[in-house]
Amino acid sequence: MYKINIEYTVKSKSELKEADRQLIEEAEEAMAKAYAPYSNFTVGCAISLEGGKCVTGNNQENAAYPSGLCAERVALFSAKSHETTPIDTIAIVASHTNGKRADAFCCGNCRQVMIEYAYQQAQPIRVLMKREDQKFIVIKDVKELLPFHFNSESLQ
Ligand code: THU
Numbered sequence: 001m002y003k004i005n006i007e008y009t010v011k012s013k014s015e016l017k018e019a020d021r022q023l024i025e026e027a028e029e030a031m032a033k034a035y036a037p038y039s040n041f042t043v044g045c046a047i048s049l050e051g052g053k054c055v056t057g058n059n060q061e062n063a064a065y066p067s068g069l070c071a072e073r074v075a076l077f078s079a080k081s082h083e084t085t086p087i088d089t090i091a092i093v094a095s096h097t098n099g100k101r102a103d104a105f106c107c108g109n110c111r112q113v114m115i116e117y118a119y120q121q122a123q124p125i126r127v128l129m130k131r132e133d134q135k136f137i138v139i140k141d142v143k144e145l146l147p148f149h150f151n152s153e154s155l156q
Contacts, residue, residue: 004147009138016136020128023048023091024136026056031093034058034071040097043071043104047079048088055079072110076117086121090114090142091128104130106145114142115149 013021023046031044036059043059057075061068072092079087094104106114106129118125124141131137139145 006144006147007140008144010131010135011138012135016128016138019048019052020089020091020136023054023089024093024128024130026054027091027093027130030056030058030071030075031095035060036097037061038063038065038068041094041102042097043092043094045071045075045093046091047075048091049079049083049085050088051085053083053085055083070107070110072106073113076110076113080117086123087117087125089126089128091130093130101132101134103132108146111142111146112149115146115151118142119151119153 013024026046027044029044030046031042034042034044036042038061044056045058046054046056048054055075055078057071057078059068059071060074072090092104092106094102096102114125127139127142127145129137143149
C-alpha cells in the first residue's frame with residue numbers, strides 16, 4: 001500500500017510576499033468581472049510571468065453550459081497566446097455572488113492544463129489558492145496537484 005503526500009503550506013495574506021499579495025488583488029479584480037449568471041459562483045485568476053507581467057482571467061459561462069470556461073483556463077490560454085515568457089505563479093480566488101466565501105480549489109481540467117505548461121517551460125509553476133477561511137494554500141509546483149498525471153511523455 002502506498003500513500004501520496006502533497007507538499008503545500010498555508011499562509012495568511014500578510015505572511016505572503018508583496019508580489020503575491022499584488023497578484024491576489026489582481027485575481028480579486030478579475031473575479032469582479034466574471035460572467036457567472038448560471039452558477040452564481042465567480043472565480044478570478046491572475047498569472048505572473050517571469051519578469052513580473054500579469055495576465056488575468058475569470059470564469060465565463062454560457063447558456064449551453066459546457067461552452068463556458070473556468071477562470072484559470074481563460075487566464076492561461078490568454079497568457080499563452082500572447083506571451084512566451086515562463087509562468088511563475090498562478091493565484092486563484094472564488095466567491096458566491098451573494099458574498100458567501102468559497103474555497104478556490106481549481107478543477108482537474110485546469111490542473112491538467114497548468115501541468116502541460118509546467119512541462120513545456122521545464123520550470124515549476126507556483127499556485128496560490130484562496131480558502132474559504134481567507135488563508136492561502138501555497139503549492140511550489142503545480143505537479144503536486146495531480147498525482148500520476150498524463151503528459152506528453154505518456155504519448156511517447
Ligand atoms: N470554475 C472555475 O472558474 N474554476 C474552477 O477551477 C472551478 C469552477 C467555474 C466554472 C463555473 O463557471 C463555475 O465555477 C461553477 O462551476
